[in-house]
Amino acid sequence: MARHIQKTPLAELELLPHVVIVGGGFGGLATARGLAGQKVRVTLVDKNNFHSFLPLLYQVATAGLEPADVAYPIRTIFGNVANVDFRHGSVREVRHAQNQVVLEDGGVLNYDHLVVATGATASYFGIPGASQYAMPLYTLVDARHLRNRLLTSLEEAEVRSASKPTTLNYVVVGGGPTGVETAGALSELMRLVVKRDGLRLDPENIHVILVDRVERVLLPFPVSASAYAEKHLKSIGVELQFGRVVVEVTDHSIRFEDGDEIETAAVVWCAGVTAAGTLATAVAEEHGPGGRVLVEPDLRLVGSTNVWAIGDSAAIREGEGFLPQLAPVAIQSGRQCAANILAVESGQPTTPMKYRNKGIMATIGRRAAVAKVPGFGVIRGTAGWLAWLGLHLWYLVGSRNKIRVIINWTWRYFDWPSGPRVIVADTEAKA
């Protein structure tokens, strides 16, 4: 039985400096945790009432995990923290001059500090049809829609295949970690449903194709790691088409620069992210790469004294370039932001953000992964995969979620029947 701590009465909180954090991802949570129990009032705003564990979203989309396995109610995280409140809503407008945030439902929040932690969304690079027909994988709803699309396409294909041979092409665009993980899981899902669920489809006619304009998968990794990943992807049935430029997406096809066209059952978009369209756009006039907010080394918006940006929303300089949009960057910048807000409030100088590189990793199917860890070099194979499993479980919020994820992984690993391969539509179908 856990303790139950009363929330500090609002009348008392109103005497404290008010920090409004917009976004309950890795960055926003880290900031709020850093401010928990301190002499500030914190309001965490998110359009969802839950934190989403984005690194496992592709497994929800490929029916390996349930949506709630990777979601955790934000209120529960701070249920026992007296000075942190949650507000369910979206930001409509920021009034810098008045230090006010206006929400879509008309609510107004007066802030002393505003933290922009709204993350990023899929970037389609202006490719015709891509934003309309390609399926992104950036939210829980995205994941559910993609899962429904994948499973429905198989149902439809079985019906069609009774009269004529049917080929199914699933194209994943983007050869970075997300694309590699999605393509691997997708290929395994396809084998599983045909074998285990007895679909009347020839596995030979189902193709999972990973496409990118660059020359190799996992570009941020060393060449040897890419070669290993490519070999393993091929061994689990993923076809690689690299050095190919996508110029158009339609509802049933994808077209390349060389004029070649592939008929598609679904196009999954893992090609890149942008902070544009989120609060990052509203909060500043000039932006860094990918629509990100340009910040000072202490994470304050350039030219501001009390607006901060962290994680995927922020363009944080490191040497000649910027820090990558990764979970460890979001977590570390969130912590630094909290420390700097407390420093400002106590009249101390702020500290510049300094990133401790935790490395990068990607899993490829059920028994392989590659990781590049500073000081360790490249880890791959089963060791890399076990490291991947452990780290993801560690960072997943909530022990109930951890247990449920372990059960689902065990089920999938041994090919036991079921797993959440259910099509739960937005609204009820006709009886």
Place this chain on the structure above:
Amino acid sequence: MARHIQKTPLAELELLPHVVIVGGGFGGLATARGLAGQKVRVTLVDKNNFHSFLPLLYQVATAGLEPADVAYPIRTIFGNVANVDFRHGSVREVRHAQNQVVLEDGGVLNYDHLVVATGATASYFGIPGASQYAMPLYTLVDARHLRNRLLTSLEEAEVRSASKPTTLNYVVVGGGPTGVETAGALSELMRLVVKRDGLRLDPENIHVILVDRVERVLLPFPVSASAYAEKHLKSIGVELQFGRVVVEVTDHSIRFEDGDEIETAAVVWCAGVTAAGTLATAVAEEHGPGGRVLVEPDLRLVGSTNVWAIGDSAAIREGEGFLPQLAPVAIQSGRQCAANILAVESGQPTTPMKYRNKGIMATIGRRAAVAKVPGFGVIRGTAGWLAWLGLHLWYLVGSRNKIRVIINWTWRYFDWPSGPRVIVADTEAKA
């Protein structure tokens, strides 16, 4: 590792009598299982690709269980059965003369036997506004929508309560087992979220009200069981308003015959079911009570030789009345239907359906239940509750689902943090 049995090739199956079963609930599954491995071809049609375990739907709605915990892919159930195929779709039309079923997607199924197992839906008895504003609880999508409504109403109430005291009334209409279970779980959810998630709401201002026009809860049970249930419901905070007739539902209120009106945060409709609007309507001209198909004692549609109806879709005579719409009736009639179809095909006489009464039960919150079991009388309290737990786990399809449900129940029982209290909307909210 389980065996993998190849599906019988379609060319071979086409030589066998074709049984088309519409509906993958308890009845439809029992029929298909009874025909598995026999000299017939079976096609099971459902608008969902999964079987829903309806007895636990109220726990999905009250954020105790996940949607996929009570759903099981139908294909997986019959993945190892050579002569049973699944078809994802809804029926548009039945052509009796041609022995054809036409699906919404234009597909045509020729049948030798047609089994109507489409179940029932909520009945609103023509009460103005009820079908529009009251929330039914008959499908997984219903359950998700209700959960979203409940959790969202709390978020909105917290915002409103900052400026003025806010009262929340959740009205459950219908004092049968579903209404009792829903009201009990709803009341526990409300206490949990206020305490555990630190919502700034006064529990005294949240009311869960169970309403029915009859005089006592659980009318099919003996008076002593009703009295026990009423006492226990009150002890967990449910207010009972019995002998009250609902005459109108609006988006924010419910009105009674005596002119009294209650402002509502949500109205949950557990007041009754009808087979009208399902395939039962299309298949026959005359109907029994609740829009059910009138059948002969061997479950054949009155006047037909090869159309059958079972479970909630069928009005099956017993003595002067009809069998109740319960899971055990659906399962037993499904088995009998399968046996009778095989009898017809082998030139044997059919056998009349004879119901072996398994009793009825209802759970009330976390540690109490009442059960009426023939030969045992009434069981109540913790013993009844343990019986309820065991039986529901037993009938839940899939060992993965069983394990996950046990975990979720354990979490809820001990009030541990989290549980799937997430609002996953139909479509993505604005950033």
